[in-house]
Amino acid sequence: MKSNDALSTPEAIRALFSIELSKHKGFKDLVYPLVRYKKFLKVHKVPIGESSSREQLLIDKCSLNKLYNAVLLQGFFADSKRVRDIFSNNVKRKEAADFLETVVCGRQSVIGISLQSEALIEFISNLKSDFSLSDDKMPNPFEQLPQLSLNGKTSLIQVLLVQSAVLSDGDTMMLNFLDGDLKKAYDAACKLESDDQTLIKYKAIIVQKYQEAKEFDKLLDDLLN
Amino acid sequence: MHHIKILLIFSALLSSLVSEAKPQLSLVESCAELMNIYSSKNEQRFMAAQTTSLSESLRAGYCLGVLEQYAETEYSCRSDWFKRAEFIAKYNLELESNRLSDRKLLKLSCEI
Numbered sequence: 001m002k003s004n005d006a007l008s009t010p011e012a013i014r015a016l017f018s019i020e021l022s023k024h025k026g027f028k029d030l031v032y033p034l035v036r037y038k039k040f041l042k043v044h045k046v047p048i049g050e051s052s053s054r055e056q057l058l059i060d061k062c063s064l065n066k067l068y069n070a071v072l073l074q075g076f077f078a079d080s081k082r083v084r085d086i087f088s089n090n091v092k093r094k095e096a097a098d099f100l101e102t103v104v105c106g107r108q109s110v111i112g113i114s115l116q117s118e119a120l121i122e123f124i125s126n127l128k129s130d131f132s133l134s135d136d137k138m139p140n141p142f143e144q145l146p147q148l149s150l151n152g153k154t155s156l157i158q159v160l161l162v163q164s165a166v167l168s169d170g171d172t173m174m175l176n177f178l179d180g181d182l183k184k185a186y187d188a189a190c191k192l193e194s195d196d197q198t199l200i201k202y203k204a205i206i207v208q209k210y211q212e213a214k215e216f217d218k219l220l221d222d223l224l225n
Numbered sequence: 226m227h228h229i230k231i232l233l234i235f236s237a238l239l240s241s242l243v244s245e246a247k248p249q250l251s252l253v254e255s256c257a258e259l260m261n262i263y264s265s266k267n268e269q270r271f272m273a274a275q276t277t278s279l280s281e282s283l284r285a286g287y288c289l290g291v292l293e294q295y296a297e298t299e300y301s302c303r304s305d306w307f308k309r310a311e312f313i314a315k316y317n318l319e320l321e322s323n324r325l326s327d328r329k330l331l332k333l334s335c336e337i
Binding site for chain 1: 289
């Protein structure tokens with residue numbers, strides 16, 4: 001019954017990363033949403049057994065490189081919606097590249113995660129160019145996937161956020177912005193003094209988004225009264 | 226012959242433009258958007274602005290406008306707009322087979 005052109009999720013992860021998915025629960029919980037989400041990967045629904053009505057999702061081989069890139073991006077960003085957005089939305093893709101360039105690049109490691117700087121530079125330049133994230137594999141900048149090594153903290157963003165004491169205002173601003181905490185991003189943006197053009201650009205974006213959000217919340221409150 | 230063809234294409238194009246120019250906003254969907262915006266606002270501060278798209282907020286505004294306008298023309302409308310929007314947003318989801326017109330829904334929403 002099984003097609004030769006499709007793999008189960010554990011088989012795909014074994015083929016791509018030589019990792020046994022069943023041994024890493026945290027990683028498993030991150031990978032499955034990517035596979036299950038409709039219209040992200042090309043998947044085939046196949047019945048598990050003759051007697052069972054349950055179905056198994058098999059990933060088409062043409063989607064393996066896309067899955068590979070998505071798993072690498074998850075190592076930085078965790079949130080699977082953000083990861084999917086990077087594939088489909090150019091603004092989100094640019095944000096991700098800018099974040100990696102300003103916050104992550106230049107660090108040899110972020111507690112527990114060793115980065116390979118040459119691969120990371122290429123990874124960022126792939127994101128900044130029109131490189132096809134769906135068809136071609138990006139270089140792997142991790143010596144080991146962060147999804148495997150961190151207890152409870154499953155991405156680099158989250159690891160960085162907890163070490164806030166050693167972060168610059170620019171780092172804090174970018175991290176919180178990408179983590180969706182606009183208030184904290186705004187507070188850091190207000191303190192930020194920098195000549196870095198990318199940081200200055202994001203400071204303006206964050207200040208504007210914060211003001212819009214505040215105005216929107218106020219309007220919603222006013223309408224209720 | 227050629228001219229007639231062009232004329233035909235042109236008039237077809239024009240009529241499609243005219244029909245698209247009519248508002249195609251569904252009251253139920255618009256009120257559902259409005260409720261979504263409030264639920265994301267209640268979930269977390271500043272969340273509403275970050276998760277609402279421009280068209281979603283336009284739809285929500287349409288619901289609000291229709292409700293306000295209806296209440297102004299009907300003397301018997303006693304519920305506040307939030308309750309009415311909530312009612313309309315929920316109504317169709319529960320009873321999809323039993324579709325009511327917008328006007329009927331608005332009338333019912335005033336009676337809760």
